[in-house]
Amino acid sequence: MVVLAKPPAALEQISMVRSPSPGDNLAGVPAVDLSAPGAASDVVRACERYGFFKAVRHGVDGGVVARLEDEAVRFFASPQAAKDAHGGGRGPASSPFGYGNKRIGRNGDMGWLEYLLLAIDRDEISDSSPAPSFSLRFVTVRRNASTSNKFADGYVTIEFMTSCMSRVFRDAANEYVSAMRGMARTVLEMVADGLGVSPRGTLADMVVADKASDQLLRLNHYPPCPLLQNIMPNCSPTGFGEHTDPQLISILHSNSTSGLQVAIHDDDDDNNHQWVSVPPDPSSFLVIVGDSLQVMTNGRFRSVKHRVVANKLKSRVSMIYFGGPALGQRIAPLRQLLQRAAAGGDEEKESRYEEFTWGEYKKAAYLSRLGDNRLAPFLRQQQPPVAKRHA
Numbered sequence: 372m373v374v375l376a377k378p379p380a381a382l383e384q385i386s387m388v389r390s391p392s393p394g395d396n397l398a399g400v401p402a403v404d405l406s407a408p409g410a411a412s413d414v415v416r417a418c419e420r421y422g423f424f425k426a427v428r429h430g431v432d433g434g435v436v437a438r439l440e441d442e443a444v445r446f447f448a449s450p451q452a453a454k455d456a457h458g459g460g461r462g463p464a465s466s467p468f469g470y471g472n473k474r475i476g477r478n479g480d481m482g483w484l485e486y487l488l489l490a491i492d493r494d495e496i497s498d499s500s501p502a503p504s505f506s507l508r509f510v511t512v513r514r515n516a517s518t519s520n521k522f523a524d525g526y527v528t529i530e531f532m533t534s535c536m537s538r539v540f541r542d543a544a545n546e547y548v549s550a551m552r553g554m555a556r557t558v559l560e561m562v563a564d565g566l567g568v569s570p571r572g573t574l575a576d577m578v579v580a581d582k583a584s585d586q587l588l589r590l591n592h593y594p595p596c597p598l599l600q601n602i603m604p605n606c607s608p609t610g611f612g613e614h615t616d617p618q619l620i621s622i623l624h625s626n627s628t629s630g631l632q633v634a635i636h637d638d639d640d641d642n643n644h645q646w647v648s649v650p651p652d653p654s655s656f657l658v659i660v661g662d663s664l665q666v667m668t669n670g671r672f673r674s675v676k677h678r679v680v681a682n683k684l685k686s687r688v689s690m691i692y693f694g695g696p697a698l699g700q701r702i703a704p705l706r707q708l709l710q711r712a713a714a715g716g717d718e719e720k721e722s723r724y725e726e727f728t729w730g731e732y733k734k735a736a737y738l739s740r741l742g743d744n745r746l747a748p749f750l751r752q753q754q755p756p757v758a759k760r761h762a
């Protein structure tokens with residue numbers, strides 16, 4: 372038997388975390404029945420305490436989910452050259468969209484995953500995303516780097532590819548996006564209702580009514596990593612390192628493979644958190660509070676830190692919709708929350724954050740490392756209460 376002393380080369384730059392054990396499971400994942408009359412206050416409670424919740428009785432047709440998941444599985448199972456042909460390229464002019472493998476973002480973060488990141492234009496996958504399209508694509512596979520003539524021996528000249536990037540994929544993705552936009556509207560209206568903010572479309576419209584809103588769809592595949600079973604029985608590769616999502620809201624679906632973990636804060640000590648596993652439930656969705664919603668609620672909601680640990684034996688496939696506003700949208704606490712505080716409510720009446728637009732925040736976010744606290748540079752110095760300041 373061959374005994375490997377260290378992880379295989381493909382894993383060398385990927386951090387390892389202690390493999391989850393059944394005892395790490397979050398007892399009682401906060402769940403909200405979106406069809407129940409009291410749902411708005413349940414949504415607010417969960418977003419305040421945890422920064423995420425499991426949406427059940429959400430009204431999304433299981434067929435819509437299954438069609439896109441099947442297409443995602445088919446895409447990730449296609450030959451590497453076919454997937455690479457949908458990459459956004461490397462270097463300063465590269466696009467973050469399209470297929471990627473192990474690299475997350477542009478700043479050196481690595482994970483045991485491959486993904487397809489697609490831009491959404493209003494209510495459809497953007498035509499400019501290197502996403503499934505019906506047209507035939509020409510791909511030149513370079514076999515011999517020493518020749519510069521495409522048609523010389525040593526090149527496989529032209530391959531037609533129709534399989535993975537088909538109209539079927541695009542239709543499935545568009546149908547899914549439409550369901551996610553519907554759920555984003557429902558949840559963000561509930562947030563406004565639950566916080567007593569009117570009109571109830573205040574937040575929802577930024578994501579689903581504004582034609583310039585910034586929405587993304589991301590399909591992630593975490594391949595199994597069986598080699599580690601024998602070498603590092605207590606460790607698993609990081610699939611997606613710890614981070615918060617920058618947008619207002621993310622809606623996550625996964626297949627039945629575990630791996631997602633969230634940071635749960637102590638009730639009375641904000642600096643203390645522990646990582647717990649969220650058991651997969653393909654019949655539900657996980658709604659995640661993003662940094663922008665944390666700011667718009669002046670820190671009442673928290674953007675939850677989460678990460679994915681790859682499974683040694685099973686593939687995990689997840690599909691995430693990210694709802695962000697238009698680039699020019701000002702990201703600041705909702706006026707009514709501050710006004711109410713000024714009129715004697717129990718909330719803070721000053722913003723905890725410097726003002727910024729989503730475009731400014733996004734630009735800074737894309738220069739940051741995955742695990743950075745992206746809101747820290749925007750935090751205002753907390754003023755001590757007036758009486759103490761003059762003491």
Ligand SMILES: C=C1C[C@]23C[C@@]1(O)CC[C@H]2[C@@]12CC[C@H](O)[C@@](C)(C(=O)O1)[C@H]2[C@@H]3C(=O)O
Nearest residue numbers: 467475476480616617736737738739740741
């Ligand atoms: C390292 C990075 C990847 C990321 C952009 C960033 O610079 C920091 C935020 C990352 C994140 C996390 C949530 C989403 O998966 C994502 C698409 C996003 O909007 O912010 C990713 C970005 C990415 O993968 O490009």
Ligand SMILES: O=C(O)CCC(=O)C(=O)O
Nearest residue numbers: 589591611631679689691
């Ligand atoms: O794949 C998952 O379960 C989570 C992925 C994630 O957090 C992300 O893409 O931002």
Ligand SMILES: [Fe+2]
Nearest residue numbers: 614615616677
């Ligand atoms: Fe995330």
